[in-house]
Amino acid sequence: MSSFTGTAESIGLHTAHPKRLALASMIGTTLEYYDFTIYNTMAALVFSQLFFPSVDPMVGTMLAFSTYAIGYLSRPLGGLFFGRLGDKIGRRAVLVITLIIMGLTTATIGLLPTYGSAGILAPLLLITLRFVQGVALGGEWAGAVLLAVEHGRQDQRGLNASWTQMGPALGTLLGTGLIYGFTSLMDNETFLAWGWRVPFLLSLVLVTFGLWVRNGIEESPMFKHLEEAHTKAKAPIKEVVTNHWRRLLLAGGSRIGGDVLYGLIVVFTLTYVTTVLQLPKSTALMALLIGTGFNALAVPLFAILSDHWGRRPVLALGVLSAIIWAFFMFVLLDTAQTMAIVLASVGGLIVHACLYGPQASFIIEQFPTRIRFTGASLAYTFAGIIGGGFAPLIMAALFTGYSSSYAISIYVAGAACVTGLVLLLARETAHKPLEE
Template sequence: MQTASTVDHIHAPGHSQNQTKRLATASMVGTTLEWYDFTIYNTMAALVFSHLFFPNFDPLAGTILAFSTYAVGYVSRPLGGIIFGHLGDKLGRRAVLVATLIAMGLTTALMGLLPTYASIGALAPLLLVALRFLQGVALGGEWAGAVLLSVEHGRQDRRGLNASWTQVGPSFGTLLGTGLIAAITATMSDEAFLAWGWRIPFIVSLALVTFGLWVRSGVGESPMFKSLEESAAKAKAPIKEVLSLHWRRLLLAGGSRIGSDVLYGLIVVFTLTYVTTVLHLPRSMALVAVLIGTACNAVAVPFFGALSDRWGRRTVYGLGTAGAIVWAFVFFMLLDTAQPLMIVLAVVVGLLLHAAMYGPQASFVIEQFPTRVRYSGSSLAYTFAGIVGGGFAPLIIAALFQNYNHTVAISLYVAGALCVTGLALLFARETAHRPLED
């Protein structure tokens, strides 16, 4: 276990406020880029990709196919988790985070330069799938490293808060992506947006990469990894060690993520499709609702992360999960009123409940594993759960609605995924007030 002297040395009071802010920003920037990328892809999949890459299908079927390519980015994540998790435990956290950031930005920018089906036929969606696959590989190694960067540098009694800055990244990324798309759609015609405007947000990702590299250049290697390296205690085969010695923790850590991902897929991704194609309301209304809800989520995530430092991870996480199960049914009741305020309320409350789970999630996951395999274990838990949860959620939700033409089946699916998370929390150990393992 981590000794008190080691902890005091690593988290000495001399750790400046500027360094703390830079650590928070450095841990946040990767997930901001990740979810900026995913937000613009999700939005384009819901709004225009069925026309651009799958024009030979009816609108809902084309949307389902677009969401299928979205799922490819999740399926490829475990490969990235294996590759970069191994490298992160062998070579260090910092070098891996630089590589994943560059790879994410380049693949996203290339999506914005892709020719469409009208130009090159079936090769267009194939190239889209290939880029999604490569992007997923990079993403598979990003999250765990970003969390470890903040937690292994930061104060041990604030691990929930420190880890939650990585979790704020998705909200910032969604805000940036949604806000940019809203601004673009408001300033150009539908024809111009369909012709070339949709490309702009993808290419803009290069600016985020540049900023991220600058921020991370000022952050050193994790003190805990340095200590591990100096003592020659690094794992020889981190992945093998996780699977053989920590498989139960792996299952619990992964299971804890499934419900929050499915809930997020419902509220942020499917809302756009439902409001525009089922309720036949303006696209701007759905975008504004998601924008407001995501802003509330961004503020709430660190609050719940800090609260988990006091109340415990399982308590805060569990309350959010229970509330979300109820909201899975209330959500569509509010949407179906077709009233702007009710739609905003449905999204905001849903994303606040998501924040109650998402705030403690990062610290809960990484605390399951000792330092020598923490990168690998966290990466595997996060990426494999992402396939079951977030990767197929938009596809399953759209398919359920197409088959049943009713939202009850969707609510049952979301509630079922949240029950999986509840069971994982029930059988997991409380980690908030224990020191990290060596």
């Protein structure tokens, strides 16, 4: 600990219980990816029939993925608004607001009329809710990471930040498990009639639990220290863009490779297995469920490795693995064998964990405390548009245009190379104190 300064302990405000802090950190991203998982899965499986029924199935799927992209396009607005708010009034208050908005918008999607009963109004309402949901998500991630890192030991920032990164795997597990259960127990007609709505409505349970957990966590000690010293940023957005634009680009670029790989495995593969290979929905969902379980275990392990070896070496391993897996994954999928499809999912999501585990700590370590919420939010949300937001849509368009998975593999490998370039240009941050 002697090599770190400005820790929560040295400030004297480290009061959060570690287990509750971990839960508070991961609950928002768990809800976020639970929401996104059920939306992504419905977009791949049924939304083309429910909201875009008058077009070709693959085109309908592309339209459904377009509404998925809207959730990413609106995130920078949330990053701008909530990031600034988090650096002005504190991390904890923002996290309560974003959690409530996320839960309510997701539950409302479960109450929407379909195209058959409301016509064009149905997809318009869906787009509106996705937009609002994305705004809330834009402010959630950075605040959750900061809550864990600014409270915790500074020699294990990678592990502390990874609690937030575990949320996607847990949310995906929960969402995929529920949908797998519903599709296994219901016939297709019943699922289309009302079964698809239930997972959206159940998000309210996560919101209630999340609010209870977060109400037991105090404000970040490092933010309190800024308040007491009267050194909070007066214009955090301007300060980030003017003084830290290079770090902003590097932090954002570190996300692109992992996001595109995630879009391939978790979103596009569902469509590929069910539409191209014409295998049952349950096969694709089972493979995703097993792979996500491995992802949940691997994320903190790679984060711990990054605390010991450094962020750059672990991320570089992920980049190289992603380039290889981008091509090998389709070799496994095209066998149309259940075990090979499961292996494709497991291997891909372990590679994703190598990129995703150290990512949160790498991003927040680029910025000083006074503008850390704003800087991390902007980096994360703008990169999300380039990386994750359009990835499923681009993959569907590439496959439609070239009738081959090879173009998709090149796209995924290219995205990984972008993150690789960032690692060449970035400084190592794992064993340095956070900037005040």
